[in-house]
Amino acid sequence: MKIWQGYGSEHSMNLVMVGSFETEADADNVQQLIRRITSQVDIAVDEGVLGVGENNREFGESLRTLLRELDLFILNSHEMEQFRYDVSIEVKGRRLVLTTDEIDVSAFLKILVDQGAKVEVYSAHHHHGTDLGPDTSGS
Amino acid sequence: MKTRFGPDGIHFFDRTTGWNLLLDECSIPEEQWSIAPRQVSIALTNVCDLSCSYCYAPKSRYRLELARLRRWLLEIDELGCFGVGFGGGEPTLHPDFAEIVSFTAAQTELAVTFTTHGHHLNTQLARHLDGYVHFIRVSVDGVGATYEAMRKRSFQGLLKRLETARSLAPLGLNMVVNTKTVGDLPAVAALAETLGARELLLLPEESTVGRAGIGADTLELLKMWVETYRGPVPLTMGESRAASFPICRALPKERPLDSYVHINAAGELLPTSFSPLGVTLGEGTFYSALRKLQLQSKGESQ
Ligand code: SF4
Numbered sequence: 501m502k503i504w505q506g507y508g509s510e511h512s513m514n515l516v517m518v519g520s521f522e523t524e525a526d527a528d529n530v531q532q533l534i535r536r537i538t539s540q541v542d543i544a545v546d547e548g549v550l551g552v553g554e555n556n557r558e559f560g561e562s563l564r565t566l567l568r569e570l571d572l573f574i575l576n577s578h579e580m581e582q583f584r585y586d587v588s589i590e591v592k593g594r595r596l597v598l599t600t601d602e603i604d605v606s607a608f609l610k611i612l613v614d615q616g617a618k619v620e621v622y623s624a625h626h627h628h629g630t631d632l633g634p635d636t637s638g639s
Numbered sequence: 640m641k642t643r644f645g646p647d648g649i650h651f652f653d654r655t656t657g658w659n660l661l662l663d664e665c666s667i668p669e670e671q672w673s674i675a676p677r678q679v680s681i682a683l684t685n686v687c688d689l690s691c692s693y694c695y696a697p698k699s700r701y702r703l704e705l706a707r708l709r710r711w712l713l714e715i716d717e718l719g720c721f722g723v724g725f726g727g728g729e730p731t732l733h734p735d736f737a738e739i740v741s742f743t744a745a746q747t748e749l750a751v752t753f754t755t756h757g758h759h760l761n762t763q764l765a766r767h768l769d770g771y772v773h774f775i776r777v778s779v780d781g782v783g784a785t786y787e788a789m790r791k792r793s794f795q796g797l798l799k800r801l802e803t804a805r806s807l808a809p810l811g812l813n814m815v816v817n818t819k820t821v822g823d824l825p826a827v828a829a830l831a832e833t834l835g836a837r838e839l840l841l842l843p844e845e846s847t848v849g850r851a852g853i854g855a856d857t858l859e860l861l862k863m864w865v866e867t868y869r870g871p872v873p874l875t876m877g878e879s880r881a882a883s884f885p886i887c888r889a890l891p892k893e894r895p896l897d898s899y900v901h902i903n904a905a906g907e908l909l910p911t912s913f914s915p916l917g918v919t920l921g922e923g924t925f926y927s928a929l930r931k932l933q934l935q936s937k938g939e940s941q
Contacts, residue, residue, distance in 0.1 A: 504663040504889055505751045507774040508678035508722055584935055586895050588915055
């Protein structure tokens, strides 16, 4: 049993992560790359190889093969569940813009840095008018 | 007293006192979980008469009209939500603000909270709100000159408004922490204490284009201050930095749409206040938009 006082919270994470690449094609490629990992993670979850909230110790063979093919050796198995979170990714010119309410975003950060992006991370609760996320102004 | 069933157990909530009780010893089958999120935040208007550096003058002048709001509020209540938080822009600038608040308190069992810069909380508005508000959050980023530099409004004026707010409902202070405000932490905490505030919400400023953000040294100062603070006001932390601070999650199993959704001033239902993944509420019901949003976000994550 838990007991506490409070009126919920009107504050969510509203995280914005922006990776700026040299070219639009680079940004597109990284979006594709994230999509491929996400689909493979989905399959691994469906197959029962990975779980969310399970502190995964294993990638499973197909995911490991894909990461090897993508030449991505920076991710660990615990981070795989991040690809199942509610994260939306958009490419705006040379910028890849990721928005989410999650705090565990290390996998995406690592990928962006690894793929040559200059990365900015902030909460849209505090920073408005960047054109990278709808109006979140609040008193 | 309202009750919700969810992945964490049976949750009771009393809007008058703000007490929550969670029976997490039992596991509730998924088909019995409450449909609506625990909290709904509603941006009543995009308009604001301040121009804080970490906000921006809204590009749109959207605002939600009373008739639609009434319908949604009744529905949100019926679906098992615990409370609504009105925000904006500056919610007190909505022409029907007092009526929206009194309607919600009188016609529903929802807890009524709102976030404000406070400068319109005069005695006339207070009279209209009296008895209808359960919690007020006021933005106070520092005291005296620090506050005035950030918000470009008189601090003495704010103190008067805070007294008014306090006479209306329990109070929380929200503070954006950065290099300029960090030195004011003890003073804001002391103010919170004097006011008998229920909570001090610390929001470390993040870095972004054109703004340096809190900086490692300032964050360290904030951490040290949090660790040594022994005052009576509970501290809460903006989630972006929460991981490096001691916090407890009361409902760890909640999925995003179980805990919170946002209605923006343009009448869109969003999983968070920034999300591009929105559903237009239009003249339809809150429930149908919520279902759409649930399916949409399920599709997205697959
Ligand atoms: S008071 Fe709030 S809504 Fe108004 S400009 Fe400042 S941060 Fe934005």
